[in-house]
Amino acid sequence: MSGDDELLALGDAALAGVAHGDAEVVISDVRSELTRFAGNEIHQSVAEQYRHIRVRLIDGGRTGVGEVRGHGDDAMSLAFAAAEESRRVTTNPDASPLPSDTGGAEGFVAFSDATDNATPERRAELVAVITDLAGAHGVNAYGALSTATTTTAIVSSTGLRRAATATQASLVAVARGADGGGYASRHSADLGALDVEALAHEVVDTCDRNQGATAIDPGAYEVVLSPYAVTDLLEHLAWTGFSALAVQEHRSFMRIGERLMDEKVTIRDDARTRDIFPFPFDDEGVSTQPVTLIDRGVCAGVVYDTPTAMLDGVASTGHSLPQPNTWGPLPRHVAMDAGDTPWKDMVGSVSRGLYITRFWYVRDVHPLRTVITGMTREGTFLIENGVITRPVKDLRFTQSIVEAFSNVLQVSRERMLELGEGESGVLSPWLHLGRFTFTS
Amino acid sequence: MRQISERALDAASAAGASYADCRVINRTVQNLTVKNGVVAAVELFEDEGVGIRVLVNGAWGFASTDKLDAASVEAAARHAATIAKASSRVNRVAVRLAPAPALVGEYRTPFGRDPFAVSLDDKVDLLLRTDAAMARIPQIEVRECSLEFVREIRHFASSEGAVLDQTIIESGGGLDATATSDDEVQTRSFPNSFGRHQVCAGWEAVEAFDLPGNAERIAEEAVALLTATPCPEGTMTVILDATQAALQVHESCGHPTELDRVLGHEAAYAGTSFLMPDMLGSFRYGSEHVNMTADSTRAPGLGTFGWDDEGVAAQRSVLVDQGVFTGYLTSRETAAVIGQVSNGAMRADGWSRLPIIRMTNVNLEPGISSLEEMIATTEHGVYLETNRSWSIDDRRLNFQFGTQNGWEIVDGKRVRLVRNPIYSGQTPEFWGSCDAVAGPAEWQMFGVVNCGKGQPSQSMHVGHGAAPCRFRNVRVEPSR
Numbered sequence: 001m002s003g004d005d006e007l008l009a010l011g012d013a014a015l016a017g018v019a020h021g022d023a024e025v026v027i028s029d030v031r032s033e034l035t036r037f038a039g040n041e042i043h044q045s046v047a048e049q050y051r052h053i054r055v056r057l058i059d060g061g062r063t064g065v066g067e068v069r070g071h072g073d074d075a076m077s078l079a080f081a082a083a084e085e086s087r088r089v090t091t092n093p094d095a096s097p098l099p100s101d102t103g104g105a106e107g108f109v110a111f112s113d114a115t116d117n118a119t120p121e122r123r124a125e126l127v128a129v130i131t132d133l134a135g136a137h138g139v140n141a142y143g144a145l146s147t148a149t150t151t152t153a154i155v156s157s158t159g160l161r162r163a164a165t166a167t168q169a170s171l172v173a174v175a176r177g178a179d180g181g182g183y184a185s186r187h188s189a190d191l192g193a194l195d196v197e198a199l200a201h202e203v204v205d206t207c208d209r210n211q212g213a214t215a216i217d218p219g220a221y222e223v224v225l226s227p228y229a230v231t232d233l234l235e236h237l238a239w240t241g242f243s244a245l246a247v248q249e250h251r252s253f254m255r256i257g258e259r260l261m262d263e264k265v266t267i268r269d270d271a272r273t274r275d276i277f278p279f280p281f282d283d284e285g286v287s288t289q290p291v292t293l294i295d296r297g298v299c300a301g302v303v304y305d306t307p308t309a310m311l312d313g314v315a316s317t318g319h320s321l322p323q324p325n326t327w328g329p330l331p332r333h334v335a336m337d338a339g340d341t342p343w344k345d346m347v348g349s350v351s352r353g354l355y356i357t358r359f360w361y362v363r364d365v366h367p368l369r370t371v372i373t374g375m376t377r378e379g380t381f382l383i384e385n386g387v388i389t390r391p392v393k394d395l396r397f398t399q400s401i402v403e404a405f406s407n408v409l410q411v412s413r414e415r416m417l418e419l420g421e422g423e424s425g426v427l428s429p430w431l432h433l434g435r436f437t438f439t440s
Numbered sequence: 441m442r443q444i445s446e447r448a449l450d451a452a453s454a455a456g457a458s459y460a461d462c463r464v465i466n467r468t469v470q471n472l473t474v475k476n477g478v479v480a481a482v483e484l485f486e487d488e489g490v491g492i493r494v495l496v497n498g499a500w501g502f503a504s505t506d507k508l509d510a511a512s513v514e515a516a517a518r519h520a521a522t523i524a525k526a527s528s529r530v531n532r533v534a535v536r537l538a539p540a541p542a543l544v545g546e547y548r549t550p551f552g553r554d555p556f557a558v559s560l561d562d563k564v565d566l567l568l569r570t571d572a573a574m575a576r577i578p579q580i581e582v583r584e585c586s587l588e589f590v591r592e593i594r595h596f597a598s599s600e601g602a603v604l605d606q607t608i609i610e611s612g613g614g615l616d617a618t619a620t621s622d623d624e625v626q627t628r629s630f631p632n633s634f635g636r637h638q639v640c641a642g643w644e645a646v647e648a649f650d651l652p653g654n655a656e657r658i659a660e661e662a663v664a665l666l667t668a669t670p671c672p673e674g675t676m677t678v679i680l681d682a683t684q685a686a687l688q689v690h691e692s693c694g695h696p697t698e699l700d701r702v703l704g705h706e707a708a709y710a711g712t713s714f715l716m717p718d719m720l721g722s723f724r725y726g727s728e729h730v731n732m733t734a735d736s737t738r739a740p741g742l743g744t745f746g747w748d749d750e751g752v753a754a755q756r757s758v759l760v761d762q763g764v765f766t767g768y769l770t771s772r773e774t775a776a777v778i779g780q781v782s783n784g785a786m787r788a789d790g791w792s793r794l795p796i797i798r799m800t801n802v803n804l805e806p807g808i809s810s811l812e813e814m815i816a817t818t819e820h821g822v823y824l825e826t827n828r829s830w831s832i833d834d835r836r837l838n839f840q841f842g843t844q845n846g847w848e849i850v851d852g853k854r855v856r857l858v859r860n861p862i863y864s865g866q867t868p869e870f871w872g873s874c875d876a877v878a879g880p881a882e883w884q885m886f887g888v889v890n891c892g893k894g895q896p897s898q899s900m901h902v903g904h905g906a907a908p909c910r911f912r913n914v915r916v917e918p919s920r
Contacts, residue, residue, distance in 0.1 A: 032896065033523075034895060034896055035526075035527070036895055037530075038703075038704045038705045038706075038707060038708070039703075039704050041530065041531045041532065041533060042499065042526075042527035042530050042531055043500065043705055044500060044502070044705075044794055044796075044895075045499075045500065045501055045502070045523045045524070045526070045527045046501075046502040046503070046504075046523070046793075046794050046896070047502070047503040047504070047516075047519055047520070047523060048503070048504045048505075048792040048793075048896075049504070049505055049506070050489060050504075050505070050506040050792060051506060063481075064482065065481060065482065065483045065484070066483075066484050066485075067483060067484070067485040067486070068485070068486045068487070069485075069486070069487040069488070069489070069506055070486075070487055070488035070489045070506030070507075070508070071486060071488050071506075072507065072508065072509070078486055079486075082484035082485075082486065083484075085484060085560065086482040086483065086484050086560075087482075088560070089479065089482055089560040089561055089563075089564045090479040090481075090482050090564075091478060091479050092478040092479055092480065094478070095478075119526070120501075120522055120523040120526035120527070121526045121529075123526070124526040124527060124529060124530050127530060128530050131530065140704065142704060142707040142708040143708040144708065144709070144895040146895070146896070172708055172709075173708060174707055174708040176704070176707060181707075249581060249582050249618070249620070250581060250620040250625070251582075251618070251620065251625045324480055324481045325480075325481065326473055326475045326480050326481065326584060360711075360833065360834055361831045361832060361833065361834070362831070363829050363830055363831045364829060365829045365842055365862065365919045366860065366919045366920075367625065368623075368624065368625045369919075369920075371919055371920065373829065373831045373840050374831055375831070375832075375833040375834070375838060377833070377834055394833060394838075396831075396833075396838055396840060396864070398840070398862075398919075423897075439840075439864070440838060440840075440864060440915075
């Protein structure tokens with residue numbers, strides 16, 4: 001594994017050979033391991049390490065990209081050769097230039113020695129905490145514990161020179177009994193900060209309470225959503241609406257300055273907060289700025305990369321994916337502001353409704369209207385007169401997120417860091433919503 | 441490659457492996473995209489590395505590296521053994537593999553013209569002509585078209601003596617035309633959604649798509665959808681085009697027949713299955729018109745190869761026979777659990793990922809009807825084209841799909857275009873209501889290029905042959 005300085009030096013050396021035009025070199029060293037368990041046994045445990053090199057060349061209104069993983073000492077020259085071949089056939093005179101160093105380089109980076117030094121034995125020990133408890137309760141545990149260290153360096157002929165090393169540890173678990181299951185997860189930069197005991201008790205407890213679910217009629221219900229479920233909603237808003245490109249192409253629900261949601265809803269993207277895998281720069285090397293997306297229910301802003309910023313005559317907010325791309329910028333550190341209600345008090349204020357542990361297979365139905373569909377899974381409970389009375393069978397929902405967020409009754413004081421389906425960090429509270437539509 | 445695998449297997453054996461296999465893979469990918477008249481991206485990707493899987497003390501370990509020198513490969517093999525030993529301390533049940541012959545051979549995707557021998561200039565030219573054809577329709581807000589070509593050179597060797605070399609070639613392409621109004625966004629895609637239609641074949645496949653020749657028509661359809669009537673609501677007859685039928689097969693037959701899901705290996709991620717082993721041979725999955733197979737010998741599907749990623753030969757297996765559930769997609773480990781041998785469905789997303797059970801080409805076999813006949817004999821219903829939205833529960837029962845396009849059918853005729861159609865149902869009831877499948881003339885191999893499964897996540901290219909098919913009494917509505 002190389003350090004930041006070694007990768008920067010490798011990039012510098014590569015740039016020294018560029019005779020014409022501008023060049024950007026992105027080098028990533030990845031070391032990732034994952035231990036997976038099923039039926040209280042470890043059934044898959046894997047390790048990978050690799051170096052990925054991406055070269056972008058811009059000259060004469062043409063932009064070329066070459067990428068290489070592997071290939072040893074030839075990797076850099078192969079990447080440059082591929083980028084040059086690519087550049088030869090592109091024609092995009094209006095393509096954005098390489099960004100320059102705009103400062104703000106020294107943001108906090110999520111890193112932990114405990115994660116970086118994690119061994120297969122340590123992961124197996126932590127997994128055993130869950131499988132032992134599940135076994136003692138007569139249920140089976142399933143899930144995965146992963147640890148990863150990634151060093152990323154970006155250098156360019158325009159003077160940009162950034163590098164950072166980050167770690168990530170994730171633990172996801174499902175417990176299944178004879179007639180129902182539970183779910184829990186924890187994520188952190190620091191493996192040592194994962195409260196595995198708490199997760200084990202949460203997942204087994206949810207499983208115990210979710211046995212023998214009975215059917216309930218579909219329809220509109222008042223709901224309390226756990227952070228696992230809220231994360232899906234926030235992630236879909238990020239994918240479909242919070243990108244400047246989506247606004248420019250008229251496919252986003254965002255109408256800047258208009259109130260579309262309840263005033264209790266404030267959503268931000270902040271790559272600098274220590275709560276959401278902080279990382280100081282985007283895939284162009286631009287410093288990632290905090291952006292308020294929804295401010296007390298009002299559409300406040302979207303995220304930019306260099307191409308979309310050029311079109312709108314503003315500065316990039318540092319939310320680029322690898323350039324060039326057709327997807328546009330993406331917020332990858334989304335958080336909903338906390339409210340003032342203890343989450344354990346939320347159920348008490350519901351006369352009849354549902355508590356949703358998590359959603360599953362959530363997909364866009366009509367992105368402009370933020371309509372999504374999906375299922376509930378591993379813990380759907382009926383609330384009657386302020387208490388959870390029984391588990392109910394999983395339901396399909398079809399619901400506009402914006403409409404759901406326009407009827408927010410309570411936002412919890414507590415929040416949890418989750419990984420969305422796109423594996424971006426999302427900091428989510430519990431939400432008490434006035435109406436959520438289940439269709440089958 | 442053989443030297444690398446020999447080193448890896450020797451090191452694994454020395455570290456205590458009772459079984460080991462090694463995959464050395466070199467992958468080249470070309471991806472070209474034209475968006476709104478400019479060549480937005482031409483990405484050329486080279487990827488090479490080795491993955492080593494070992495069994496030690498009855499537990500699996502897997503390690504991979506992109507460093508192919510002797511010391512690094514041997515270190516990876518030893519690390520795989522260390523991982524397996526750590527796992528074995530937790531496990532109580534030893535892994536057992538169903539027997540499989542140790543095969544030696546070579547396989548190469550059959551193709552007419554090597555897509556990597558076609559110049560980038562010719563590929564860009566095809567995309568620019570496609571874009572220009574879409575641009576004839578001025579109301580189109582976003583025009584995007586792309587091509588992808590993949591060459592994967594795979595070497596597999598096992599401690600049992602298997603040595604297999606394969607070269608897989610994929611060619612794909614597609615277009616998307618997006619029209620917008622103040623309150624509506626409509627996208628039409630061709631030949632399929634998800635960005636492209638891809639097959640194991642050469643350049644000739646992309647030429648056959650005729651992207652430029654279809655671009656203007658597809659763009660016109662996107663514009664027409666902006667003002668089309670919302671899809672009718674109710675319980676009615678649904679006819680799926682072959683692309684949507686392919687996705688329906690993928691989600692409601694392909695995934696639930698993956699035996700690792702049945703055994704709980706994916707319970708915390710991709711989900712489980714409603715198809716349990718005691719249902720084999722007796723469960724009524726669909727009507728007598730429904731025949732489904734897993735067939736990795738059937739060109740040009742994306743699941744076509746010589747051997748799977750644990751060295752089992754490509755083959756055809758029947759999953760659903762005249763509506764009765766008869767088979768699973770299996771691996772050597774999972775097949776042993778139910779007293780069978782593997783039918784060759786272990787696949788990995790490159791050298792850095794562990795092989796897991798994946799679809800090969802899971803096909804709806806052709807029937808004897810035709811789209812024309814199905815429409816002509818439908819009193820009231822909708823004909824639905826090209827997937828737009830898809831969701832299904834973790835056991836693969838409760839589904840809801842949306843398509844880009846719909847046509848309302850009244851008294852045997854298509855009477856009008858309808859927008860934002862959704863249909864939903866339960867898998868056995870839905871396939872049980874199938875009363876017609878079009879014949880071989882309308883049967884075509886499609887595919888899914890983004891099938892997600894496994895942790896770490898693996899994205900697989902899988903094939904699905906399908907033809908238009910008809911279902912009775914289906915819940916249909918417009919998305920609101």
